[in-house]
Every structure is written in C-alpha cells, then in structure tokens.
Amino acid sequence: MHPLILLSHPEKTLLPKIELLRSIGVSSSDLITIISSNPFLFKINLKKRLIPCYDFLKSVLLVDEKVLKTFKRSSQDFLSDATNTMAPNIALLRQLGAPPSTISLLVTNYPRPAFTKHAKFVEVVHQVMEMGFDPTKTVFVLAIQVLLKMSKPKLESRLELYKRWGWSKDMALAAFKSFPNCMLSSEEKITKTMDFFVNKIGWPSANIARNPCVITLSLEKRIIPRCSVVQILLAKGLVKNNLALGTFLQLTERIFLEKFVIRFRDDVPDLLNVYQGKMSSGCRISV
Structure with missing residues (x-):
C-alpha cells in the first residue's frame, strides 16, 4: 500500500513515530492494527503534523485511550492536519x-x-x-x-421509501430525531426489515417509527430468532401481549437469553432450538 516506507530511515524516520504511539499506550497488537490500516502514518512529519495532532486530540479527549481510538479510525489525510481541519x-x-x-x-x-x-x-x-x-x-x-x-438526494430517497411503508413526513422526522442512523441503512435492508415487521408479524408501521433503532438490527441474526421465541411465549401466554417489540430486540444477548429463553426452558423445552434456528415457531405476534 505504501512501498516508499521501505526507503525510509528506520531510526530517524520510523522509530520516533512508533515511540510516540507507544508513549500513549499503544500495545503491539494495536500498533499492527494502526500501521496496517494506515501505513501513510509514517509519511506524516512528526514534529510539524503528528505531534501537534496528538496534542490537539489530547486537549479535546483528555485521555490517551480515546486519542488512540481516534488514531485507529482516522486516515492519514485527516490526522495530518487536525489543528486546521x-x-x-x-x-x-x-x-x-x-x-x-x-x-x-x-x-x-x-x-x-x-x-x-x-x-x-x-x-x-x-x-x-x-x-x-x-x-x-x-x-x-x-x-x-x-x-x-448522505447526499440530499440519498436522504430524500430514504424518506420516500419510508413514506411508501406508511410513514408521514412528521413520523420520518421524529424517527430521524430519535435515531439518526435509521437513514443510513440501505434501501434493500429497510425494505426487507419493514416487510418482516409489517407483513410477516403484523407490527404496525407507526410502531416502527417509534422504535427506529430496530431497522438497523440484523434480520437473520437478531430480529427473526428473537421474534420466533417471543411468538411462542405469546402463544402460550407466558409473556404479556403488550410486550414492546423494540424492548426485547434491544437487549444484550446475555440478558435476552436469561429473560426469554432460559427462564422458560421448563415450559418450552425446545425454545433454545427455535432461537438457534433449528425449529420454526409457526406463530404470529399479535400487537
């Protein structure tokens, strides 16, 4: 990616930059990550660019741990001139x-x-x-x-897509204000997720607008497995009918398993198999 590094002076050019990174707590594994993803870091002038960049980021973030996180996620073009950009x-x-x-x-x-x-x-x-x-x-x-x-046309296309699923302009704006990242999902992802919620399990489109974070969740890894479990629990009367879909979809994996799978394993022995996709729930969530 940056073969000119091979012509650099190891002690004068490369080592001082590595020492700067180590001085802020960069481990060997982190060092490999940073250099592999951003080899142009070695091209940045140490005294004129890299050190001022570090000093500025430290003044904003206060702790080296956060500075390191920024270094990992930033490219050379950005890190090279932080004080001006x-x-x-x-x-x-x-x-x-x-x-x-x-x-x-x-x-x-x-x-x-x-x-x-x-x-x-x-x-x-x-x-x-x-x-x-x-x-x-x-x-x-x-x-x-x-x-x-996002470009303005791209944002408009997302708003139009949500409109086709029943959202008004006010609903779309409210969803965006609640969880802005709902606009970043691809049209394919939005369509598949909305289709599952609205057509497969009968969840009103307006409810999704009030819980827009669920749109960004993985359909195969989280939404379908968890909805399958809750479908069974609802059918057997083991959980309340007014259970909010957004609530159990946002739980961590450990907490969801404890509250909705392990807790009911005596009542529904095959619940874990359903969750792992080995069996079908064959039910429909009522809302």
Whole structure:
C-alpha cells in the first residue's frame, strides 16, 4: 500500500513515530492494527503534523485511550492536519453548547465527519438545527455525522421509501430525531426489515417509527430468532401481549437469553432450538 516506507530511515524516520504511539499506550497488537490500516502514518512529519495532532486530540479527549481510538479510525489525510481541519468544527460545537462528552463521541467514533472541511460542517450543523435538534444532546452530533455521510438526494430517497411503508413526513422526522442512523441503512435492508415487521408479524408501521433503532438490527441474526421465541411465549401466554417489540430486540444477548429463553426452558423445552434456528415457531405476534 505504501512501498516508499521501505526507503525510509528506520531510526530517524520510523522509530520516533512508533515511540510516540507507544508513549500513549499503544500495545503491539494495536500498533499492527494502526500501521496496517494506515501505513501513510509514517509519511506524516512528526514534529510539524503528528505531534501537534496528538496534542490537539489530547486537549479535546483528555485521555490517551480515546486519542488512540481516534488514531485507529482516522486516515492519514485527516490526522495530518487536525489543528486546521478539526479545530474550527470543535470550536463551533462548543459555541453552540455541545458538552465535552458529546464532542468526544463525535471525535472518537466518527472522526471522518469531525475532520470535514469547516464550510461543509457549518452547513450541516445549520441543517440539523433547523430540524429541531438540541446541541446539548448526544443525538445532535449523531445527526451531523449521518447528514455528512448522505447526499440530499440519498436522504430524500430514504424518506420516500419510508413514506411508501406508511410513514408521514412528521413520523420520518421524529424517527430521524430519535435515531439518526435509521437513514443510513440501505434501501434493500429497510425494505426487507419493514416487510418482516409489517407483513410477516403484523407490527404496525407507526410502531416502527417509534422504535427506529430496530431497522438497523440484523434480520437473520437478531430480529427473526428473537421474534420466533417471543411468538411462542405469546402463544402460550407466558409473556404479556403488550410486550414492546423494540424492548426485547434491544437487549444484550446475555440478558435476552436469561429473560426469554432460559427462564422458560421448563415450559418450552425446545425454545433454545427455535432461537438457534433449528425449529420454526409457526406463530404470529399479535400487537
């Protein structure tokens, strides 16, 4: 990917950069990950670019662990000039009242949007504010990173797709404000998931708008297996009919198994097999 590294001076060019990474707690395995995914890191000038970048990120994130996380997720183009590209964006967020925890989330988990050219960043921030997002809430920066990833035509196509599944414009906006990432799923993923919820298990489209995070979950690995288990439990009267679909789909694997599988293994001996896809539930969720 970057064969010019082979012409670099090991002690003068390469070693100082490795030592900088080690000084912030980079383990041997992390070092391999960073260099493999971003070999151009060795091309960045240590004193003029890499150290100022580290100093700036440390001033924003405060702890080396988060700085390391950002290094892992950022490319050379972004890391090489953090003070000029990211600093104005961070300053804008602070000016609007975004708390340090929210800014840290953006920088560590979505470094590419954080490194966006300032003019574009300002444009999207204004767009997000016009939608009614609160800059003091975490969802504010989540909306920013979504809109920076999507073109306006692409966003419009997602809204139109949801409209075909019965969402009004207000419902779509409410879903976006609740869970912005619901707009990032592909049209195929949205269609398959909505079809399963609406046509296969009879869940009203409006309910999905109130629980938009379920759209991003894996249909094969999470939604179908868990719904199959709950279908059986509902049919046998072992759980309440008003059980919210979004509730059990968002549980961790361990908690779901404890609450919905292990708990009822004496009542339904084959429940684990159903969950693992070895048997069909043959039921329908009533809502």
